Amino acid sequence: MKEVKSDVVIIGAGPAGAVAGALLAKKGWRVSIVEREEFPRFSIGESLLAQCMESLEKADMLEAVKSAGFQFKNGAAFEWDGARTAFDFREKFTPGCGTAFQVPRAKFDKILADEAERQGVKVYYRHSIVSADLSENDVKLIVEHKGENLAFHARFVLDASGFGRVLPRLLDLNRPSEFPLRESVFTHVEDNIVDSNFDRDKILITVHPSERDIWYWLIPFTDGRASIGVVGEKEKIAVWGEEPEQVLKGAIASAPALEKTLCNAKFDTNIQRIRGYSSDVTKLAGPGFALLGNAGEFLDPVFSSGVTIAMKSSELATECLHRQLSGETVDWDKEFVEPLKLGVEVFKTYVKAWYDGRFQDVIFYQTDQKEIKSMICSILAGYAWDKKNPFVAAAERRLNTLVEICTAG
Template identity: 90%
Template sequence: MKEIKSDVVIIGAGPAGAVAGALLAKNGWSVSIVEREMFPRFSIGESLLAQCMESLENADMLEAVKSAGFQFKNGAAFEWDGARTSFDFREKFTPGHGTTFQVQRAKFDKILADEAERQGVKIYYRHSIVSADIAENGAELIAEHNGEELAFQSRFVLDASGFGRVLPRLLDLDRPSEFPVRESVFTHVEDNITDSNFDRDKILITVNPNERDIWYWLIPFADGRASVGVVGEKEKIAAWGQDPEQILKGAISAAPELAKTLYNAKFDTEIQRIRGYSSNVTKLAGPGFALLGNAGEFLDPVFSSGVTIAMKSAELAAECLHRQLSGESVDWDKEFSVPLKQGVEVFKTYVKAWYDGRFQDVIFYQTEQKEIKGMICSILAGYAWDKKNPFVAAAERRLNTLVEICSAG
């Protein structure tokens, strides 16, 4: 069996894997990425948050992304039964990038992977991990490629396999998510949007007029196309039918304002569906390994936090691992898991409040206080680790107070 040795093996060449690989290579470590598919390949999670730009900048990938011609994004717009509001990320409370991009992930992920390779990372495409033997003093992953097996040996393993969740599956780390089973049905369209109320510089989140826990995304791209999808609990999604096309078109017709915006849209791409995507694990790191992004915990697509969490986990892990490989003692729970979870828990607070209606009441509240809106805007822009923001430092308490104010108003 052929053996491939490196300091670090990363499972998955998506945003988390590419960023972590580039950061480690920049510090002089040899990195191999084992990727199941061949890039470019389709993926969702197309509306980036402004916080992502900091991660891309740190990994020396930002200029490549800026020059790719992606759709500019400066915020998020919300619509519910004729009520409209928007948040401009440039008016946020937290310092840092205030704009970002809406991206076709096939192209975006390929750019990041290519940049990682340019910086010295070796990527092995079309290799599927079939077994993992991981210990504190080293690891061996067996991968299958074209009917043959290869042994990837390293000092540490980072799992950035996304929804593939390789190590949680092989090491029995999975545990149920606290979120109910929801389903998403989505596609890409030639949008042909002429609606003057639609701002292509923002993602549009539409709430179903009759079921507030059902919502839609509309993400415009730079080439006149857009990503559109509906999210809801599987029983409610099933009310529109069993066929994905029937479901998506029926769901859109049940949201009149969105249907009007997409009146001229050409549905020319296969409609897809995923179910039960929320996930969790017993731990994010252990002797010889750490889980990045969706391989650890995935919350929900509503605030587009997935790629942001993935990149943040990559940065935290790369910093800890650089120190550990250099001979320092690293407490992975204290220095990786806890800091990562702090931001994840903030997002989780607002995701829960979105589905029970509390955060929607705040978003659609008509009397705005500029300072408070800026703090909420920071969270929507991805700055969920900024403890100077009161709505991050005490997320649940501050949000509940704000909900009471809005309710009284």
Template identity: 70%
Template sequence: MKECQADVLVIGAGPSGAIASALLVRQGWKVAVIERQEFPRFSIGESLLPQCMAFIEQAGMLDAVNAAGFQFKNGAAFEWDGARTAFDFTDKFSPGHGTTFQVQRGNFDKLLADEAARQGAAIYYRHTIVSAEIEPGRARLIAECDGEQVAFTGKFVLDASGFGRVLPRLLDLNQPSDFPVRQSVFTHIQDNIGEAGFDREKILITVHPEQRDIWYWLIPFAGGRASLGVVGKQEQIEALGNTPEEILRAAVDASPNLAKTLAGAQFDTPVQRITGYASDVKSLTGPGFALLGNAGEFLDPVFSSGVTIAMKSAQLASECLHRQLRGETVDWQSEFAAPLKAGVDVFKVYVTAWYEGTFQDVIFHPNPQPEIKRMICSILAGYAWDKDNPYVNAAERRLRTLAEICARD
């Protein structure tokens, strides 16, 4: 059996794995990344948030991302039954990056992985992990590639396997999410949008005219293509048609304004669906391992928070692990899991309120107070860890009060 040894073993070469690997190799640690697929590969989660850019910059990848030709993004637009509003991420409460990109994840993820490799991370593609033995200070992962087994040994494991959720599966860490089972149906299209005034520099989130807990995303890419999807409860989505393409076309037709925007669109890519994507775990960390991004908890795609949470988890974990490998004592629960969960819980408040309709009342209010809108804008831009923002620091209470005021007006 082949043997590979490193200080840190990272499962998965997606955004959280690539960022964590780069941050660690920049600190002088030897990192081996075990990735099941070959890159580039298809993935959704294509509308980045500006908060991501700070983590990309810290990992030494900002110049490469800026030079890659991705679609520039400066905000988010919302539409519901003729009501339209937009948030400009450069006009936000929190300091930091105010713009980002909308990316086809195959190319974006490969760029980040290539940058991590350029800086010194060793990436092993087409390696599927079949067993894991992890204890404090020692880890051994067995992977298979082309019919052969490879043993990876290290001092710590970061699971960045996303929806593959390798360690939660192997170590029995999975637990049901408290979010309702929802279904997403999506594809890439040649959008052929000729609508005057359509802003390709913003994601467009459209609410179903009658069923407010059904919503659509339209994410323009560079080159005239776009990502299109619809999300709702499983029974709502499946009632729209028999096949994924029938469902998506019927969903678009049910929203007259979106149908007008996409009147010339060409559906040229197979339509896919994901059901019950919300996930949770018993613990984000344990002796010898930590879970990053979607390998730990995934909420919902509505505010594009997935990649931001993944990169934040990579930053926090790499900082803790660097100190631990130097011999310092690290409390992973209080220094990694709790800070990460604080921001995730903020996103959860707004996602829950979105489906209840109360946050939609806030977003579509015709006369928003400018300073409050900047605070909400910061959260939509990914700054869910900024405790200076009152709508982060006391998210549930303040959003509930704000929604009550907006509903009365």
């Protein structure tokens, strides 16, 4: 059996894997990425948050992304039954980048993977994990490629396999998510938008007029196309039909403002669905491994936090791993899991409050208190690890106090 040896093997060449690979290669470690698909390939999660730009800069990938011609993004717009509001990420509380991009993931992910390779990472496309034998400083993965098995040997493995969740499946780490079973139905369209109220520099989040736990995303790209999707509990969105096309078109027709915005759209791409995407695990790290991004816990697409969490997990994990490979003792729970969970739990607080309506009350409340709005804006921009922000440091308590003020008003 052919053998491949490296210091670290990463499962998955998406944003988490590519960023982790580049960060480790910059430190001088030999890195192999095992990727099941061939890039470019379709993926959702196309609206980046400003926090992502910080991670891309650390991985020396930001210039390649900036030069790719992606749609500029400076914030998020919200619409519900005639009410409209917007958040400009440049007006956030937390220092740092205040803009991002809307990206077709096929092109974006390929750029990141290519940049990782340029920095010395070896990417093995069309390679699928068969089994994993993990112990401290000794990792062995059996990988299938074109009908033959290969053995990948390393000192550590990072699982960045996204919804494939390779190690959680092989190591029996999966556990039910706290979130109810929801599904997304989505596609890309030639949007032909002429609506003067639509700002292509922002993602548009539309709330269903009567079912506030059903919402839509509209993400514009530079080429006159856009990503459109609806999210809701399976039983609720089934009222529009069984097939994905029936669900998506029926859902849009029930949201008058969104239907008007998309009145000239050409639906020319296959409509897809993902069910039961929220996930969780019993642990994020153990002897010889750590889980990055969606391979660990995925919350919900509502605030586009997936890629941000993925990249942040790559930053934290590679810092720990570099020290461990250099001979230091690392407490992965205290130095990786707990810092990562800080931001994840903040996002989780606001996701839950979105679906029960509390955070929607805050978002659509008209206020002149710019400082409070800037603090909320920081979270929407992805800066969920900024403990100087009161709405991060005491997320649930501060949010509930703000909800009381908004509902009373």
